[in-house]
Amino acid sequence: NQVLDIKANQPRAAAMREAAHTRAAAFTWEQISNVLLEKVKFVAQLNGAMPQQAMYDAAQVRDILIVTIVHQPRRLRLPAEPLPLYAPPETLTQAIFDDALNEKYFRQAAAASYYPAIAQFRALLDHGFKFAIGFSASFLEQAQRWDEELLDRFSDLAQHENVELVAVEPTRSVVALWDIHRFVAQMRRAADRMEALFGTRPTIADTTGLVMSDVVYHALDQAGFKASFVDGRSQLLDWRQPTHVYHHDGGQMKLLTRHLNLSEDISARFSDRSWSEWPLLADRYADWLAGNSGQLVVLGWDFETFGERHPVESGIFDFLAALPGEVHKRGLSFVTPSEAVARYGDDSCDLPLPVTVQGLQDAFLGNKAQQTTFQLMMQAYGKALLTGDNALVDISLWLAQLDNLYLLAGNGRAAAESPTAFVPQEWRTLGNEGIAIETHQIYHNFIAALDSCVTPHHPDNMNKKDSQCHEQPNTKDCSLIANEKPTGKIGGRT
Incomplete structure (x- = not known):
């Protein structure tokens, strides 16, 4: 009936057609997108995934949160050395890791970065500057062996009221991907060590490579950490x-999201003369920080950024000295992680996390050599567990440090395109392919060496105590390396 009425009333029909054309002309793709975003925002607020205030409001960020990690790896001994059969863990450790190389690069970093950067950070702390700091176990052990004075200076820095300690996975390994219980134990161990060294127990976590997943989140939450950093x-x-500050799946722990671009403007690009923004001064960088909407900007830098990755002549220390003043001029403040959680935790937004771990990007698993190393890491760890020997498990965890993946990032690239800043000078004659081959051989040798503790010929080995695993059996076992004459050492190319 309505159709017949409109057909009979031609002026009304003409007016309706005109109104339809006008409405259609105004309904652009931009308008469609805006309507869709408004509906998404409404549903998110209705389900508690977004606070009632608009997430995309124009409010300027109020705070800057800086976290920095101090780390020196346990470098591998390349080329790979044969491993003696039935050797105790101490002997295996000496053959696998290169202490002389570690000491050389530790002392270089101390002179170029640690001492001057500590002095620079310390001078800023009494003027409203705040930051968080974490230490890997390998750095702490090297400092205790080779430079107690440096460790004392870091201790003085870490105990300042404007500095907050962060718990770092001790070996900087990727064990969170294979063994969540071991990962939690490692994080608790890190907190214990920080408390013993510096007198304060950290409640903020920093996972290796900022990896995160549903399981990692809940494990850290159950372990009592207030917050963890993730890569944005x-x-x-x-x-x-x-x-913005986030949480996940009803958990109490907050997620502090590192601003990837603004962090890497300093950590990766600051001294790159081919960068379109070079040279970067503190005032312009502070403008970039202040130009963000939201709650806070989280900046994550390796401590070695200052003086080692970017030498003093790059202007990095002048930049750092000027940054707090420029930040304060723009009405921003520095906060520690706990202060950020206290200020914004009640308004945190839900962040869905994947079942699989996120965080190991192309820099760590981007080529075949890295992927092979990753598989060997898992095999070494699993076989070490079967020995029941804690010392061998410890070696496998050090073999799982993320550095061993990152140092293979140049594999498959032309020499001119290969990142060499972190590759020891002593390795470079091997070339990218040679470094990968020798790295893989270390894992093969270690895995084969574990046969002296786990072998089908000795089913009772699982019940042996640690020290018994390294006793040579009464009968000579020549089957450890197939098609190779028994020499008393494991080291054939596989």
């Missing part, structure tokens, strides 16, 4: 912004 990559955040 689009693969994890999707449409969300890194300038």
Whole structure:
């Protein structure tokens, strides 16, 4: 009936057609996108995934949170050395890791970075500057062996009221991907060590490579950590912004999201003369920080950024000295992680996390050599567990340090394109392919060496005590390396 009425009333029909054309012309793709975003925002607020205030409001960030990690790896001994059969863990450790190389590069970093950067950070702390700091176990052990004075200076820095300690996975390994219980034990061990050394127990976590998943989140939450840092990559955040505090799946622990671009402007690009923004001064960088909307900007830098990755002549220390003043001029403040949680935790937004770990990007698993090493890491760890020997498990955890993946990032690239800043000078004659081959051989040798503790010929080995695993059996076992004459050592190319 309505159709017949309109057909009979031609002026009304003409007016309706005109109104439809006008409405259609105004309904652009931009308008469609805006309507869709408004509906998504409404549903998110209704389900508690977003606070009632608009997530994309124009409010300027109020705070800057800086976290820095002090780390020196346990470098491998390349080329790979044969491993003696039935050797105790101490002997295996000496053959696998290169103490002389570690000491050389530790002392270089201490002179170029640690001492001057400590002095620079310490001078800023009494003027409203705040930051968080964490230490790997390998750095702490090297400092205790080779420079107690440096450790004392770091201790003085870490105990300042404007500095907060962060718990770092001790070996900087990727064990969270294989053994969540071991990972939690490692994080608790890190907190214990920080408390013993510096008198304060950290409640903020920093995972290796900032990896995160549903399981890692809940493990850290159950372990009592108040917050953990994550990398603000689009693969994890999707449409969300890194300038907000998050939580996951009803958990209490907060997620502090590192701003990837603004962090790497300093850590990776600061001294790159081919960068379009070079030279970067503190005032312009502070403008970039202040130009963000949200709650806070989280900046994550390796401590070695200052003086080692970017030498003093790059202006990095002048930049750091000027940054707090420029930040304060723009009405921003520095906060520690705990202060950020206290200020923004009640308004945190839900962040869905994947079942699989996110964080190991192309820099760590981007080529075949890295992927092979990753598989060997898992095999070494699993076989070490079967020995029941804690010392061998400890070696496998050090073999699982992320550095051993990162140092293979140049494999498959032309020499001119290969990142060499972190590759020891002593390795470079091997070339990218040679470094990968020798690295893999270390893992093969270690895995084969574990046969002296786990072998089908000795089913009772699982019940042996640690020290018994390294006793040579009464009968000579020549089957440890197939098709190779028994020499008393393991080291054939596989």
